[in-house]
Amino acid sequence: MTGWLAIAGLGPGDAGMVTPEVTEALALATDVVGYIPYVARIAPRPGLTLHATDNRVELDRAAHALAMAADAKRVVIVSSGDPGVFAMAAAVFEALEAGPADWRALDIRVLPGITAMLAASARAGAPLGHDFCAINLSDNLKPWSLIERRIRFAVEADFAIAFYNPRSVARPEGFAHVLAILRETCGAHRPILFARAVSTAEETLRIVPLGEASPDMADMRTMVIVGSSRTRTIERPGGSWLYTPRSAA
């Protein structure tokens, strides 16, 4: 039996957003590897070994998965959302580049998933309907000066901006700085979306003007999207839709 490695996205949480190709890879796997809460989403079965590890050991986890695939295992690394967006795929290629040369001949596939910003955008309307960018506020791999610089250019470019990991454990005060920069550059009326635990039982959505946004509106499970200068709200019974028109003018 030839081994392989699939790096698969489980989407934001609901089983209705897991693609059939990911489900099929999981059905064929001998080993599933990932961060504890993502592995907890996989049903145990005979012949399948579950390897749940802590979130801070991505490179070790990736090397372990590659070594198992080289040892003829059929391995799935699970990420939430899409594995290519602030998740395990980049870590696997880092480990691949640093690892033994024969790993480069392995059968490796990345299986995309519904990433958090698209799930959040869908629930709120269409805030990413025009040009946009995605910025990871997790700080352990990126200096704050670069984050600030990137946000300022993103606002100059008039992108809608999706923020992943707004309140990381290592630097909880960072998000207050982000909100201050956004208020300074976008003004108090620009709408901002806080979408928490989308597609799960704990889902909450909140759309406020930047002037009313506060850091405590986001936690580790919140996706934050700030609109471009064109982003609009539409009032509806019980709430509002948030969307960015297709036209720039």
Added chain:
Amino acid sequence: MTGWLAIAGLGPGDAGMVTPEVTEALALATDVVGYIPYVARIAPRPGLTLHATDNRVELDRAAHALAMAADAKRVVIVSSGDPGVFAMAAAVFEALEAGPADWRALDIRVLPGITAMLAASARAGAPLGHDFCAINLSDNLKPWSLIERRIRFAVEADFAIAFYNPRSVARPEGFAHVLAILRETCGAHRPILFARAVSTAEETLRIVPLGEASPDMADMRTMVIVGSSRTRTIERPGGSWLYTPRSAA
């Protein structure tokens, strides 16, 4: 029977990337609305009316779908990829805002899908593994000056950049300008990915340095991703992987 409208993403082409919630909405629909090639992906069945229209009538199509939902139909608007990314969701909310007030009480859901940049990124490795942006080069709704300005800020921010619709019919020469700006600002060695018709029988992938990129490498079915300053290639048998490390330094 109460009507509803679902705006659903069919993913890049392969049935293995259509989410179960989209499949379920299609199974319940009385009417499917969309651009001709997307509606062609839906199997006819008794009780289902297919409404295939030209690509240039998004607002009319959206208003038609909303009117049918208000008339107690169960309507699915189909987009390729994700409906919220340069697709039909924004057009629906534009039509909703301009339409009769009672449309705002309609049951409207956006069902996310695997958007083209994430499918292309997965096939190539993980070029969007760090901060990135998405820019639509389709010109009919956006002046060229804004596109150029946005690209220059995106390069300053050091985003990887995903370009949708690189060669639109209305302005085929625009993509040559884009490549010239990228060569000027990113240099000749920065890698660029041309991913055509990902997940279909016509799929092709090509990764070249910017200095070797030419406009004819992209057509209407091509997703183009240019790396950030950190994006790297890994040689492997028969090709290479393209990825952006998680670390910025």
